[in-house]
Amino acid sequence: MSTFAERVHAVVRGLPSGTVASYGEVAEEAGAPGAARAVGRVLARSDGDLPWWRVVTAAGRLAPHKEQEQARRLTAEGVACRDGRVLGMRR
DNA sequence: TATCTGACGATAG
DNA sequence: CCTATCGCCAGAT
Numbered sequence: 001m002s003t004f005a006e007r008v009h010a011v012v013r014g015l016p017s018g019t020v021a022s023y024g025e026v027a028e029e030a031g032a033p034g035a036a037r038a039v040g041r042v043l044a045r046s047d048g049d050l051p052w053w054r055v056v057t058a059a060g061r062l063a064p065h066k067e068q069e070q071a072r073r074l075t076a077e078g079v080a081c082r083d084g085r086v087l088g089m090r091r
Numbered sequence: 092t093a094t095c096t097g098a099c100g101a102t103a104g
Numbered sequence: 105c106c107t108a109t110c111g112c113c114a115g116a117t
Contacts, residue, residue, distance in 0.1 A: 004114055023099050027113080036099040038114040043098055045115085052098075063098040070098090 004032055005042045012043070015054040018078040020086055022058040060089040 002010075007030040015021055021029075023036035032038065036058075043052045053073040056062055062070045067084040080087035 027099085032113070034100085035113040037097060037112065038099090040098040041096080041113090041115060055098075057098085058100060065098060
């Protein structure tokens with residue numbers, strides 16, 4: 001009996017290195033389309049085993065609270081980021 | 092059980 | 105390009 005938080009946790013853990021997914025995508029994968037906000041809440045309380053940095057906003061914008069650290073981690077994995085935004089999803 | 096919160100999303104200005 | 109507002113959902117208190 002997995003709760004939404006557990007499903008989100010699993011989805012984020014399944015994100016391949018070097019890729020990024022939006023909160024909305026994660027919510028949809030977790031079986032709760034439209035629950036992007038709830039996903040953010042879950043990640044905020046998530047443990048260190050969760051690659052939260054691979055989750056960005058639908059606009060390619062990084063987390064408003066840790067965008068600098070997130071950008072650093074993404075860049076380290078091969079994801080091009082610039083000024084708190086993920087490149088590659090421009091336009 | 093009710094109310095508030097929040098790492099969002101989309102649209103409007 | 106940016107900020108502001110409304111609507112959305114599940115969790116926390």
